[in-house]
Amino acid sequence: xxxxxxxxxxxxxxxxxxxxxxxxxxxxxxxxxxxxxxxxxxxxxxxxxxxxxxxxxxxxxxxxxxxxxxxxxxxxxxxxxxxxxxxxxxxxxxxxxxxxxxxx
Numbered sequence: 001x002x003x004x005x006x007x008x009x010x011x012x013x014x015x016x017x018x019x020x021x022x023x024x025x026x027x028x029x030x031x032x033x034x035x036x037x038x039x040x041x042x043x044x045x046x047x048x049x050x051x052x053x054x055x056x057x058x059x060x061x062x063x064x065x066x067x068x069x070x071x072x073x074x075x076x077x078x079x080x081x082x083x084x085x086x087x088x089x090x091x092x093x094x095x096x097x098x099x100x101x102x103x104x
Contacts, residue, residue, distance in 0.1 A: 002094055003082040003094040003099075004016075006094070006096065006099065007103075010103070010104060012103050012104070014084075018076075019076040019079050019081065019083065020076040020077055021076065022076065023073055023074065023075060023076040023079075024072070024073060024076070024079060024083075025073055026069055026070055026072075026073040029043065029069045029072050029073055029079075030069050032083075032085060032090045033065075033069065033090075035088065035089070035090055036089070036090035036092075038090065038092065040065055040068050040069070041060065042080065042092045042093075043072060043079060043080055043083075043092060044056065044060070044068075044072065044078060044079070044080060045077065045078055045079060045080045045081065046080075048077055048078065049077075050075060050077050050078055051078060056071075056078075080092040080093050081093075082094055084099070084102075084103070086102060086103070089102050
């Protein structure tokens with residue numbers, strides 16, 4: 001909610017997608033990951049219940065990037081939110097300073 005309010009206050013146009021209900025596809029995730037330059041772990045909702053139940057903190061180290069992307073595509077609850085996809089950038093989570101730099 002904090003992120004939505006920030007977007008509205010700053011009059012930033014956006015298209016909202018409920019990724020919990022509409023999982024990002026493997027292809028989308030791979031494209032976003034490549035474009036972002038971020039470590040793949042940044043795309044995981046590390047504070048989420050599913051992440052913890054699956055013990056992914058340890059398991060991800062043993063998985064290939066491809067397998068991690070496939071896993072992310074199975075459940076939107078595994079994906080870090082909010083996720084902002086721009087023309088040539090990706091933002092994971094709400095970090096106001098990063099958002100100001102990229103969106104204003």
